[in-house]
Amino acid sequence: MIGGMTSPLRTPVPDAGDDRAQTWTIREIADEFGVTHRTIRHYEDLGLITPERRGTVRVYHRRDRTRLNLILRGKRLGFPLEEIRTIVDLYDAPLGKASQLEYVLGQIDERRADLEQRRADIDAAITELGRFEDRCRDELRGLRAR
């Protein structure tokens, strides 16, 4: 089960006063998202997340959690991590100049096309399952009618 426990870092950050600047350790993040710390670090190796370093230790912010959510959903959808990186990078690209915006909009269209293809596959699979289920139920009724 994935809860929403908020476990404050023992170093409440000097720049405090803002309690929304909450941070988490790698273990807390891993537990909460139901993955191992090794997985988290693997994503970092691939540049999917870039937690702050306080000395040698990793400190995770809200931003990292947002990215992790995107990553895990991408995984559930079967995207390879490299492709997932292009997606999460997309979401926090600079967007400064018009050319960059045009590029991002193009990427968005590509992504959407991909996702809609997948949805079509899923819908096909579901209706097929439905037909198969009907056949099975018919068969079952036939057996019980005797």
Next chain:
Amino acid sequence: MIGGMTSPLRTPVPDAGDDRAQTWTIREIADEFGVTHRTIRHYEDLGLITPERRGTVRVYHRRDRTRLNLILRGKRLGFPLEEIRTIVDLYDAPLGKASQLEYVLGQIDERRADLEQRRADIDAAITELGRFEDRCRDELRGLRAR
């Protein structure tokens, strides 16, 4: 491009008269489905398809093509091959006894639940993309307004 060329085997099968009993070679199947013969053989190693053997040579029937379609769609959806096997096996299970039918119906429900979870993920991703696109377009208009 994946066409539908029908290339008859040079041995038109003694049990002929029925032209629907068409067969294909591994190369034809591979080309038509856009995969390599190695991939086809890999699926056979895992028990996903079981082509007829005429001597030492593999002979593919319509049934194998049906399975291959299921397999490739499963792959597009990101299912691992082992899981895909349980799915294709499901579709041509015996269905003889009621107990077997009950089991299959249960499996169908599981599959459907999985697929619907995926569809939910996809829908979420698509609407998120939509919101992001709107923000980008706003930004773009802002730049051009100057």
Next chain:
DNA sequence: ATCATGCTTTACGTTTACGTCAACGTCAAG
């Protein structure tokens, strides 16, 4: 002071899904 915990890096192991030879069989054509 030291001891246990938790975090870190380094590095090799594993599973999945094929790719890539190598070496051989076979069958029709020249």
Next chain:
DNA sequence: CTTGACGTTGACGTAAACGTAAAGCATGAT
């Protein structure tokens, strides 16, 4: 009968996505 064009079986290679020790700091607790 030899030459290709396919087909077949190993067997090893590889890329992705982590798992699994091994061994070193850092820090709070005893």
